[in-house]
Amino acid sequence: MAAVIDISEARRHVLDHCAALPPVSMPCREAIGTVLAAPVTAAEDVPPFPNSAVDGYAVVAASVATVPVELPVVGEVAAGASTDRVLQPGEAIRIMTGAPLPAGADAVVMVEDTERLDGGSRVRVKASVERGVAVRVVGDDVHQGTLLYEPGTFVTPAVAAVLASVNAAMVQVVRPVRVAVLSTGDELVDDGGPLQPGQIRESNRTMLLGQVRDAGCEAVDLGIVRDDEAALEVVLHDAAARYDAIVTSGGVSMGDYDVVKAVLSRIADMRWMQIAIKPAKPFAFGVLASGDRQVPVFGLPGNPVSSWVSFELLARPALRQMAGHPHPQRPMVEAVADDGLRRRVDGKIHYMRVVAAFGPDGRVHVRSVGAQGSHQLAATSLANAIAEVPDGDGVAPGGVVRTILISVA
Numbered sequence: 001m002a003a004v005i006d007i008s009e010a011r012r013h014v015l016d017h018c019a020a021l022p023p024v025s026m027p028c029r030e031a032i033g034t035v036l037a038a039p040v041t042a043a044e045d046v047p048p049f050p051n052s053a054v055d056g057y058a059v060v061a062a063s064v065a066t067v068p069v070e071l072p073v074v075g076e077v078a079a080g081a082s083t084d085r086v087l088q089p090g091e092a093i094r095i096m097t098g099a100p101l102p103a104g105a106d107a108v109v110m111v112e113d114t115e116r117l118d119g120g121s122r123v124r125v126k127a128s129v130e131r132g133v134a135v136r137v138v139g140d141d142v143h144q145g146t147l148l149y150e151p152g153t154f155v156t157p158a159v160a161a162v163l164a165s166v167n168a169a170m171v172q173v174v175r176p177v178r179v180a181v182l183s184t185g186d187e188l189v190d191d192g193g194p195l196q197p198g199q200i201r202e203s204n205r206t207m208l209l210g211q212v213r214d215a216g217c218e219a220v221d222l223g224i225v226r227d228d229e230a231a232l233e234v235v236l237h238d239a240a241a242r243y244d245a246i247v248t249s250g251g252v253s254m255g256d257y258d259v260v261k262a263v264l265s266r267i268a269d270m271r272w273m274q275i276a277i278k279p280a281k282p283f284a285f286g287v288l289a290s291g292d293r294q295v296p297v298f299g300l301p302g303n304p305v306s307s308w309v310s311f312e313l314l315a316r317p318a319l320r321q322m323a324g325h326p327h328p329q330r331p332m333v334e335a336v337a338d339d340g341l342r343r344r345v346d347g348k349i350h351y352m353r354v355v356a357a358f359g360p361d362g363r364v365h366v367r368s369v370g371a372q373g374s375h376q377l378a379a380t381s382l383a384n385a386i387a388e389v390p391d392g393d394g395v396a397p398g399g400v401v402r403t404i405l406i407s408v409a
């Protein structure tokens with residue numbers, strides 16, 4: 001039997017075998033959710049020409065030093081248009097936000113500080129402006145030639161927009177990770193019919209497919225595979241040929257029908273781990289060769305809560321590392337366990353599912369979701385954080401506990 005190892009050793013082993021995928025070129029608009037694989041240098045200035053930050057009147061600042069003052073309006077320029085008219089001192093040109101600043105102008109008076117006269121042919125300026133006010137100069141946002149983004153930058157919607165703004169139409173990103181998910185077990189059904197004796201409704205696949213997507217990967221549903229070694233072997237080889245990683249649920253413990261263990265032991269280079277944690281003690285990880293590729297395989301336990309926790313602790317960071325994230329782990333904070341988190345000494349770290357929220361003191365406070373059994377997914381399903389309770393008798397009420405944050409509103 002495998003020796004019991006620490007979670008840190010298990011995680012190191014997994015991360016050591018899950019390198020970032022190769023780069024691909026992708027339109028910046030499709031790259032949201034990926035990680036840049038190459039630096040991006042700005043090929044253009046943003047903005048590309050001096051323009052107005054407001055709707056108002058382009059002026060020579062010196063002409064409006066004493067207010068109120070009335071000026072002739074000698075032209076108009078809208079966004080997307082331009083004017084050849086060179087503004088002279090003592091004149092105004094009506095200008096819209098984003099329109100190019102006319103030559104000669106050095107400031108813009110916002111429309112709120114003006115009054116239209118004579119049907120728009122004149123304007124009364126009621127507030128003076130310094131030179132440069134409401135003028136966006138060339139490169140004020142991005143200077144051509146500057147390093148905009150380092151490799152490893154996560155492409156958020158705003159990052160993608162900046163890439164579009166400098167015409168970085170195609171970008172090099174780490175290829176999105178395609179992950180195959182399958183469940184194993186003769187007791188599992190998902191056809192919606194009445195349950196026969198011994199059957200249960202399959203649920204881990206729904207959860208794991210969602211967790212894979214939440215991790216930013218593409219999830220591929222391979223369905224339920226019966227506890228049949230030949231069938232499972234075919235499915236696994238096929239998955240390794242097509243996808244970047246495989247997540248299985250069930251069949252990795254010590255039972256007689258743990259076929260995942262039987263098959264993967266034969267066809268893949270696996271490590272069958274017993275991790276000193278609760279839940280999710282059994283965990284399998286290895287690589288399945290397909291041609292010259294080594295495809296990571298995550299063998300998660302079948303108990304639903306164990307499946308959820310081991311995906312969070314081990315599969316998720318590994319998949320995110322494959323996707324190129326330089327910091328693939330969830331953030332951890334020191335949280336206050338308002339009611340305490342009691343446990344018994346058993347040589348394991350307990351990953352207790354908790355509800356976390358910011359308190360009026362600005363700190364994160366956690367409370368147990370209630371039932372902590374590895375089959376009690378209903379309680380765990382409401383968790384938005386995982387408290388890492390070290391071996392011992394737990395955390396006293398008001399005590400501090402290191403907590404993995406999943407989503408804290």
Ligand code: AMP
Binds near residue numbers: 185188249253301303
């Ligand atoms: P196993 O790891 O295959 O020994 O399964 C452990 C427990 O988890 C058993 O009670 C299984 O019925 C249950 N289980 C396994 N796979 C699933 C699944 N995909 N959905 C729901 N429960 C499962």
Ligand code: MG
Binds near residue numbers: 185250257
């Ligand atoms: Mg099973």
